[in-house]
Amino acid sequence: MSPIKKVVVFGGPGSFATPIANALVKAQFDVLIIVRPECAMNFPPNVSVVRVDHTVVRLKPVLWGADAVVSVIGSAGLSVQNTLIDAAEAAGVKRFILDDFGWVPDSTELIEFKCLGSSKRITFEHVRDVAQAHPKFTFTGVAIGFPIDWSLKCFPSMGFDARKHSAVIYDDGTEDFTGTTLEGIGQAVVGVLQNPGKTENQFLKVRSIRTNQNELLAAFQSVTGETWDVKHSTTKEVLKRAKERRKRGIKEWMLDVLIYHLYEPGKARCFIASDEEPALDLLKIRQETAHEIASKVLGSVKEVPERKWAMR
Numbered sequence: 001m002s003p004i005k006k007v008v009v010f011g012g013p014g015s016f017a018t019p020i021a022n023a024l025v026k027a028q029f030d031v032l033i034i035v036r037p038e039c040a041m042n043f044p045p046n047v048s049v050v051r052v053d054h055t056v057v058r059l060k061p062v063l064w065g066a067d068a069v070v071s072v073i074g075s076a077g078l079s080v081q082n083t084l085i086d087a088a089e090a091a092g093v094k095r096f097i098l099d100d101f102g103w104v105p106d107s108t109e110l111i112e113f114k115c116l117g118s119s120k121r122i123t124f125e126h127v128r129d130v131a132q133a134h135p136k137f138t139f140t141g142v143a144i145g146f147p148i149d150w151s152l153k154c155f156p157s158m159g160f161d162a163r164k165h166s167a168v169i170y171d172d173g174t175e176d177f178t179g180t181t182l183e184g185i186g187q188a189v190v191g192v193l194q195n196p197g198k199t200e201n202q203f204l205k206v207r208s209i210r211t212n213q214n215e216l217l218a219a220f221q222s223v224t225g226e227t228w229d230v231k232h233s234t235t236k237e238v239l240k241r242a243k244e245r246r247k248r249g250i251k252e253w254m255l256d257v258l259i260y261h262l263y264e265p266g267k268a269r270c271f272i273a274s275d276e277e278p279a280l281d282l283l284k285i286r287q288e289t290a291h292e293i294a295s296k297v298l299g300s301v302k303e304v305p306e307r308k309w310a311m312r
C-alpha cells in the first residue's frame, strides 16, 4: 500500500480524538477534522475543520483524496459509524481506523457488558464485510484496555482521587492490568498509519504500562511526598452496588461494573497486552512508569473538573 499522508479524524472535540489529532499533526500527517454541523467547539485557526452532516452523500466529496479515516465518535456516535465506513469506501479511502479503543471484542463474560459490546460488534462486522468486498479498502481496530491517565483523572471512584490525595484499594490491590495513556493512544494511531501494510484488517493490542493498584498508590504517594488517606473495599461489594444501582436506574452502575471488571482478583480480565505483544514494537508505543503516570494525572486534575459518569 502506498504511504498514508492525508488523514481525516471524526469526533474532533472528543476526549480521545483530540490527543489522536494532535499526535497525527506532530507526526506530519496532513489532518482534516470533520464534525457535525451542530458541533459548538471552536478549533484553533491552524486546524482544518469541516462541519458537515454525517450522510454518505454529504461526506463522500469531503473525504475524496483522503488516504485514511480515524473514527473516534464515541459511544453516542456509534450508530453513524457504518455510514462513515460506507462514505470512506465510496470516496476511495484506503484505511479506516475503527472507533473502538476498547477491550478487544468479546473480552469479557460479564453479562453487564453485552449491551456496550453489541453496537461495537455490529459496526466491526460491517467494516470487515466492506473490506472483504472491496480489497482496496482496509481497516484496523486498536484495543487499548484501560485508558489509564484519562480514567484516573476523570473518575476518582476507580480508586485514586488525585484532588483529595485519597485512594480506595479493592481487595488486596495486587490484580495486574494493562493500561494505555492518551500519549500511547495517539502513538498507536500514528504507528498504524505509518505501517499500513503490517496493520491491515486486524485488531491490534497495545498498552503503555502493566501495573496494579498497590504500585499506583506507591507512585502517587511518592510524587506528592504524602501518605494518602487509604480506604479498603472489595470487588464483590462493588458488583453488589452495581446491581442495586442498575435496578434503581442510577447510571453510575456501569462505572462500578468497570471497577469490578478491572480489579477482580485472579481474573486478568484487563490484561490486554503482554510484554511480547508485537504491536508495541511495530507501533513504537513507549512504555511508561507508574511514577510518570501518577505525575500526569496529578498535573492534569488542575485543568479539568471531575466528570459525571454517562453512557455517551
Ligand SMILES: NC(=O)c1ccc[n+]([C@@H]2O[C@H](COP(=O)([O-])OP(=O)(O)OC[C@H]3O[C@@H](n4cnc5c(N)ncnc54)[C@H](OP(=O)(O)O)[C@@H]3O)[C@@H](O)[C@H]2O)c1
Pocket: 010, 011, 012, 013, 014, 015, 016, 017, 034, 035, 036, 038, 039, 040, 054, 072, 073, 074, 075, 076, 077, 078, 080, 099, 100, 101, 102, 103, 144, 145, 146, 147, 312
Ligand atoms: N477503553 C475504555 O475504557 C474507554 C473509555 C472511554 C472511551 N473509550 C472509547 O473511545 C472512543 C472515544 O470516546 P470519547 O470518550 O473520546 O468520546 P467523546 O468524548 O464522547 O467524543 C465523541 C465525539 O464524537 C462526536 N459525536 C458524538 N455523538 C455523535 C453522533 N451521534 N454522531 C456523530 N458524532 C458524534 C462528537 O464530536 P462532533 O461534535 O464533532 O460531532 C464527540 O465529541 C469510544 O469508542 C469509546 O468507546 C474507551
